[in-house]
Amino acid sequence: MSATVPAHEPAPTPFAFFMRSTLRAFNTNKTSWVGLVIFLLVVVAAILAPWIAPHDPLEQDVLNRLKPPSAAFWLGTDNFGRDTLSRLLYGAQISLIIGIVSTFFAMLIGTVIGMGAGWYGGRFDTVVMQAMDVLLAFPSLILGLIVVAMLGPSMTNIIIAIALTSIPPFARIARAPTIAVKERDFVEACRSLGFSDLRILSVHILPNILPEILVMGSLWLANAIRTEASLAFIGLGVKPPTATWGGMIREGFENILDSYWLAMVPGVAILVVIFALNLLGDGLRDAIDPKLKGEA
């Protein structure tokens, strides 16, 4: 027993509390660290692309078409003599921008819809969630494909299409806790103090569901990147000659018989990014959901 009994620790600031629980979540499942590190490496590589790419990703070199990997072209060249490594680095920018922006909007809109449905309940809740279920059941690739085909393959339209298909899961996870918290005494107290719905929802309910939404975000970011690549592979990506991973696979697939690396390299890149995000999200989900701890 120490002589000095420590006084009550001051309550941590919300930010410190958030950081501490995040750190604890990461340490519960070490694979989340692996996922995070790999993903951040890709992000850094994408940001540094203009400085580290050995060649211009759009520069055509007819004398060096379809060259296998060499000292000058580490990952070989494509049908137009463009450097695969440089295109891969620039392509990462497109994948990440589309993935992150569309997931962000899906998260935002989905959370608002889910919290609104849970808070107001009744017929509004039934109709909205039914619509979400239908949207969830509809094949997201098909829906994305149709939206992009109708609106035209631009970066904005691809983001709209992917965001649209990713809204329902966020609405679902935002709704249930809202309903659970709604009946608690402290919410009743807030109401009797005359707090507005908006204030109760954003200050008192949102923090409770934020961790779960962020974890879902990392898993759906993986999905968004995959959908973008799939659309580009079908021919509905950001227009060529801009380098996109799905587009590179599409072009490489045409030369699969003699230059297999053209499709393989971007294919492995996509796989690594998605796997890293899944490792990250899956590990964190175990950590924040006590019911699933060490289970799923």
Added chain:
Amino acid sequence: MTAFLIRRLAFACVTLFAVLTLVFVLVRIVPGDPAQLILGDQASREAIVALRHRLGLDLSITEQYRVFLVGALKGDWGVSMVTGQPVIAEVLRVLPWTIELTLVSLVLGVAAGVPMGVYAAIHRNRFFDYVARIVSLLGLSFPAFVAAILLLLMFAIVLPWFPVISARSGSPTAWFQSITLPAINLGLISAAYIMRVTRSAMLEVLSEDYVRTARAKGVPWPVIIWRHSLRNALIPIITVVGLYLGILIGNSVLTEIVFNRPGLGKLIIGALNQRDYPMLQGMMVIYTMVVVLVNLITDLTYGLVDPRVKLQ
């Protein structure tokens, strides 16, 4: 049971109606005049007017909606702009290919995923469990077309065991050869999903009191696993399989492209490239119907597996 059936059917009808309306709106928010888009900038005024009439675009919007809804339900989905054939005939011609691929893949996925999930749950936190968790996470990270290209490269090009183009020609051997790689591709990805959900559903059930009671009174372990536990774990598994069918249908599009196999996927890509709007609209209608049907079947399966569901 009858009340349950009627309620589910009514919900399916409402869903169908809602999504058909969405399809109608989607097709009509295309910027610009579809007739102009189809015919190009050089088209004469008369040609555009004639096409607008043929597509029914000269009707009022409510009239177009009525024609679309009635047509969709009666199977009258218009005529393809490219082949001149009725859309429904084109769709029905390739539908069996996609259904066949989806079902074979799903069977493979369940056959591999459920036993592995059960095994991993029983041997939780042992070596097999860790390996299965990482491998399945890797499996569900694969974009379907990347996996398909890898399989094609390995088993059709490096090792020439299977044809590069998966279209069968009659004999059972040819059928087997044409479906194996595409079905393995989709089957492995489904197995990863199904394994994971089976594992977590089983873990939940295995911690229930009645499982402990069964063990205490000496019920043989296999009976506890297969009869008492798996049966109760089936509901979440069916939910995921039902939801997964949507992903599977999307993935089959990519698989059909890589293996150059006929099906809805190839049809929709063709329609996209040719700007065949009636065909695209028809494809959306068929996908909607498939999705609604799958949901209905999923719901009815709940009723079969868990008698309590029917009473709710």
